[in-house]
Amino acid sequence: MLIKNDNMRFALFLPLVAVFIWSLNIVVTRYVTEFISPVSISFYRWFIAFIILTPFMLLRVWKNRQLIAQHWQHLAILSAFGMVLYQGLSYTAAHYTSATNMGIINAFIPIFTIFVSIFILKEWPNRFGFLGCLISFSGLLLVITQGKFYQLLQFGGHIGDLMMIVAVFFYAFYGVFLRKWQLQIPLFISLYIQITFAVVYHIPFLLWFGLDAINHQNMLSVLYAGIFPSLIAPLVWMLAIQNLGPNRTSIFMNLTPICTAVIAYFWLKEDWTIYHTLGTLMAIGGVMVAQRRIAS
Numbered sequence: 001m002l003i004k005n006d007n008m009r010f011a012l013f014l015p016l017v018a019v020f021i022w023s024l025n026i027v028v029t030r031y032v033t034e035f036i037s038p039v040s041i042s043f044y045r046w047f048i049a050f051i052i053l054t055p056f057m058l059l060r061v062w063k064n065r066q067l068i069a070q071h072w073q074h075l076a077i078l079s080a081f082g083m084v085l086y087q088g089l090s091y092t093a094a095h096y097t098s099a100t101n102m103g104i105i106n107a108f109i110p111i112f113t114i115f116v117s118i119f120i121l122k123e124w125p126n127r128f129g130f131l132g133c134l135i136s137f138s139g140l141l142l143v144i145t146q147g148k149f150y151q152l153l154q155f156g157g158h159i160g161d162l163m164m165i166v167a168v169f170f171y172a173f174y175g176v177f178l179r180k181w182q183l184q185i186p187l188f189i190s191l192y193i194q195i196t197f198a199v200v201y202h203i204p205f206l207l208w209f210g211l212d213a214i215n216h217q218n219m220l221s222v223l224y225a226g227i228f229p230s231l232i233a234p235l236v237w238m239l240a241i242q243n244l245g246p247n248r249t250s251i252f253m254n255l256t257p258i259c260t261a262v263i264a265y266f267w268l269k270e271d272w273t274i275y276h277t278l279g280t281l282m283a284i285g286g287v288m289v290a291q292r293r294i295a296s
Helices: 002-034 038-063 065-093 099-106 109-120 127-145 149-153 155-181 187-209 219-244 246-267 274-290
Strands: none
Touching: 002 038, 002 065, 002 099, 002 219, 002 246, 038 065, 038 187, 038 219, 065 155, 065 187, 099 155, 099 246, 099 274, 109 127, 109 155, 127 274, 187 219, 219 246, 246 274
């Protein structure tokens, strides 16, 4: 029994590690805005991950080349939505909004996924889904406006939050496409091919905007982005899913806005207001309501 308890504690520890890594990455994204451009850190993130994975993945990619050839278009689309559009907009949004707001807006991915599923999968939510969406979006508006809803008319003042919302929508598309296609490709091969596409996608942006050099001010942030949220967090998250199951594991994502806010408070000295508390509670509550099933 002691061994089983220890194994369960370890399994519960895994998603917490992943959430902490992703939360810290949001704060790092906000912190490094003064030292590197969005397109540069986005490129370095995936290029570093590509360099690290390549020695381990080349043989596996070659052995699975026929399978990859069948699905390369799907992988290219997934990379565009999940790694380039979502991450690129997140890095850009960090120049205009706080890490705390970014963490809270990230918590709305499940709700945005419901909306995207309507158009892509033709899956209409039940009454709990609609109610959960209403609660969550009310919380989102509360966070963005700090309770002053008339400020929604001042679009320029919320450009960072709006960009983050668009980024989250792109990630919702990523999740829905994964569900729709259900590619029978080993996870690490899928991840590696998507990272490869992400590196290629960045080339036109680098030619247009240029590439900032890595220096002593941004080096640690760049290395962190390329290793921890890109490689280690997905690995421990997949291990958590294997041990706890997808539904139980996904609950831990609700800790992301809280974890992000705590790190941002101590590192970046960002304020945590009553509106952040209410918005976070409404986001989490809305997701929980939306996931309810109607009794048959």
